[in-house]
Amino acid sequence: MKLSALRYLVAFADEGSFSKAAERCHVSQPTLSVALQNLETELGVSLIERNKGHVALTELGWQVVGQARKALDETRRIEQVAQLGKDPLHGNFRLGVIHTIGPYLLPELIAAMKKVAPDTHLFIEESMTALLADYLKYGTVDAAIIALPFDIPGIKTHALYDEPFEVVVPKGHPFAKRKQIPSCDVRGDDVLVLKAGNCFREQVLDACPEISHAEGSTHEGHSIETVRCMVASGYGISVLPAASLGGIYRNDLVVSIPFETPAPSRRVALAWRQGFTRPQAIEAIIQAVGMIENPSYLHL
Amino acid sequence: MKLSALRYLVAFADEGSFSKAAERCHVSQPTLSVALQNLETELGVSLIERNKGHVALTELGWQVVGQARKALDETRRIEQVAQLGKDPLHGNFRLGVIHTIGPYLLPELIAAMKKVAPDTHLFIEESMTALLADYLKYGTVDAAIIALPFDIPGIKTHALYDEPFEVVVPKGHPFAKRKQIPSCDVRGDDVLVLKAGNCFREQVLDACPEISHAEGSTHEGHSIETVRCMVASGYGISVLPAASLGGIYRNDLVVSIPFETPAPSRRVALAWRQGFTRPQAIEAIIQAVGMIENPSYLHL
DNA sequence: TTGCTGCATAGCCATTTCCTATACGCACAG
DNA sequence: CTGTGCGTATAGGAAATGGCTATGCAGCAA
Numbered sequence: 320m321k322l323s324a325l326r327y328l329v330a331f332a333d334e335g336s337f338s339k340a341a342e343r344c345h346v347s348q349p350t351l352s353v354a355l356q357n358l359e360t361e362l363g364v365s366l367i368e369r370n371k372g373h374v375a376l377t378e379l380g381w382q383v384v385g386q387a388r389k390a391l392d393e394t395r396r397i398e399q400v401a402q403l404g405k406d407p408l409h410g411n412f413r414l415g416v417i418h419t420i421g422p423y424l425l426p427e428l429i430a431a432m433k434k435v436a437p438d439t440h441l442f443i444e445e446s447m448t449a450l451l452a453d454y455l456k457y458g459t460v461d462a463a464i465i466a467l468p469f470d471i472p473g474i475k476t477h478a479l480y481d482e483p484f485e486v487v488v489p490k491g492h493p494f495a496k497r498k499q500i501p502s503c504d505v506r507g508d509d510v511l512v513l514k515a516g517n518c519f520r521e522q523v524l525d526a527c528p529e530i531s532h533a534e535g536s537t538h539e540g541h542s543i544e545t546v547r548c549m550v551a552s553g554y555g556i557s558v559l560p561a562a563s564l565g566g567i568y569r570n571d572l573v574v575s576i577p578f579e580t581p582a583p584s585r586r587v588a589l590a591w592r593q594g595f596t597r598p599q600a601i602e603a604i605i606q607a608v609g610m611i612e613n614p615s616y617l618h619l
Numbered sequence: 620m621k622l623s624a625l626r627y628l629v630a631f632a633d634e635g636s637f638s639k640a641a642e643r644c645h646v647s648q649p650t651l652s653v654a655l656q657n658l659e660t661e662l663g664v665s666l667i668e669r670n671k672g673h674v675a676l677t678e679l680g681w682q683v684v685g686q687a688r689k690a691l692d693e694t695r696r697i698e699q700v701a702q703l704g705k706d707p708l709h710g711n712f713r714l715g716v717i718h719t720i721g722p723y724l725l726p727e728l729i730a731a732m733k734k735v736a737p738d739t740h741l742f743i744e745e746s747m748t749a750l751l752a753d754y755l756k757y758g759t760v761d762a763a764i765i766a767l768p769f770d771i772p773g774i775k776t777h778a779l780y781d782e783p784f785e786v787v788v789p790k791g792h793p794f795a796k797r798k799q800i801p802s803c804d805v806r807g808d809d810v811l812v813l814k815a816g817n818c819f820r821e822q823v824l825d826a827c828p829e830i831s832h833a834e835g836s837t838h839e840g841h842s843i844e845t846v847r848c849m850v851a852s853g854y855g856i857s858v859l860p861a862a863s864l865g866g867i868y869r870n871d872l873v874v875s876i877p878f879e880t881p882a883p884s885r886r887v888a889l890a891w892r893q894g895f896t897r898p899q900a901i902e903a904i905i906q907a908v909g910m911i912e913n914p915s916y917l918h919l
Numbered sequence: 920t921t922g923c924t925g926c927a928t929a930g931c932c933a934t935t936t937c938c939t940a941t942a943c944g945c946a947c948a949g
Numbered sequence: 950c951t952g953t954g955c956g957t958a959t960a961g962g963a964a965a966t967g968g969c970t971a972t973g974c975a976g977c978a979a
Contacts, residue, residue, distance in 0.1 A: 337956070337958095338955085338957080362697070368892065368895060369957080371894075377896045378710050378713075386693065386697045394620055397687055401679070405664055410678050592670055637925070646967090646968070648927095650967070653927085923979100927974080934965100938961100944956090947953085
């Protein structure tokens with residue numbers, strides 16, 4: 320079945336003559352005539368009654384014309400859908416974020432995106448770095464916010480900001496009154512770290528190599544919030560990213576103290592597939608991050 | 620836009636790979652690959668994100684696929700409509716009837732058609748012979764029941780039955796007690812006839828040439844029912860077709876008397892365009908007329 | 920590295936599609 | 950009755966299309 324033949328048929332129904340229909344369709348009369356004959360042959364029915372000196376649609380012809388109109392309408396709507404979708408800032412955008420950043424960045428990021436790209440609807444996928452890498456690769460997410468380094472073939476990144484780490488101790492801990500702490504003071508087996516798989520665990524261990532970190536020990540937490548509660552409960556001290564300690568996450572049960580400069584930190588970046596078709600949406604996210612006011616991290 | 624490209628796109632959405640989609644569509648991988656590239660170019664958007672080692676639909680791609688499915692569904696339904704319509708006894712049939720036959724034949728004809736072709740839905744168009752001829756010609760009706768002769772180029776006819784005429788007089792009229800009347804007795808200026816345009820008027824004047832028939836006189840009626848009422852009211856006598864005098868149309872205000880044999884009559888026929896595409900429906904009507912029991916006319 | 924898989928590209932061929940020219944039938948006018 | 954105009958069908962040829970095979974190239978697994 321050819322869409323052109325359907326258009327010819329509808330034109331014939333509207334014009335009531337082969338010649339007029341051909342004119343309307345910008346084809347010659349024989350072209351349209353033959354095309355309709357073929358359509359009838361293909362469907363195995365007679366759509367047009369050809370009489371000496373007069374032609375008209377058959378009863379069935381009218382039914383087919385009606386259905387053909389619907390089909391043509393739906394195909395026209397394909398073009399409309401494509402046209403609407405041409406705006407790269409319109410439609411859904413699937414954004415992955417690592418667990419140790421999501422809760423502390425997203426509320427403000429989403430608010431900023433509403434201003435930068437109000438028609439972009441963010442779907443958030445929170446996970447761990449390794450999984451997000453796969454998601455990115457296979458297109459499950461369009462982009463991801465992760466911590467560098469993030470060197471994956473075919474994936475591009477753009478640094479967003481640096482996030483310093485801070486030491487977290489329970490109220491009344493000997494460190495609690497100090498203004499700054501050197502990283503070498505964070506050591507021993509009472510330092511709580513995240514469980515394996517969270518990239519932040521490795522980043523902390525890199526920053527404070529003297530932490531004792533037997534994997535599977537009771538001094539591991541599933542999430543930053545768990546660790547914070549464990550610190551508050553006196554299980555030990557920890558090192559957490561600044562964003563998880565400021566703003567609405569500040570509380571009275573724990574005390575956070577900056578490291579001595581140069582404070583250990585991680586560089587947070589946006590990552591996306593090289594072939595991603597909406598670079599403008601990537602730009603919008605970068606711009607939205609830059610718009611966040613009073614962030615608990617260091618703008619680049 | 621090509622329907623094949625839409626099918627390829629949907630197949631790709633289902634299979635997630637060019638090769639598998641090509642296999643499903645029974646075409647080679649390059650064919651499908653190129654077709655989708657062309658579709659993207661035509662729509663001016665990117666539907667598929669091509670990465671090294673991995674391809675996937677874009678957000679917009681999914682939207683277009685959804686719309687493409689609808690369009691393909693509607694085109695498939697065209698074939699279904701055609702398939703259903705292949706039954707020539709299914710669907711609408713527009714039947715024209717002249718005024719002087721319609722009310723007296725249709726009730727029984729419609730009942731008979733319900734048995735012969737229950738899926739044929741009759742649309743009735745009641746009019747005068749000349750108009751029906753045009754309707755037939757231009758396809759406004761599919762067939763017409765008229766009185767012979769009806770010689771029109773491109774129109775075929777099939778005689779259905781002979782309908783004798785009868786003399787109608789008011790109760791108490793001198794003719795009322797006679798068993799038979801010779802046509803020469805029907806004469807003068809108190810014979811009521813139909814107005815010009817009704818073919819039955821000419822048929823009566825042919826049968827009884829001695830009727831005085833100044834056109835536009837007060838002795839003309841618009842319809843058989845009007846004439847019957849005029850006879851009942853004592854305006855004169857008339858000649859009417861037997862079918863309008865029997866059955867439910869028999870009443871006590873007028874008396875109908877047969878003509879002497881050979882009684883004047885008219886031959887009623889079915890007429891249709893030579894090129895009409897559903898001859899089976901024509902056959903069904905002829906058969907339905909033959910099925911009518913106890914008709915007020917003479918089966919051939 | 921090597922082979923395998925999967926998509927893109929190139930070149931070729933068959934088919935399709937559209938055109939012009941022409942034939943044919945009908946209607947209308949002279 | 951005949952010529953002319955209108956409308957559709959048919960025929961033949963040119964151009965465009967759609968399909969194929971062969972091949973290139975990148976990623977991935979062994």
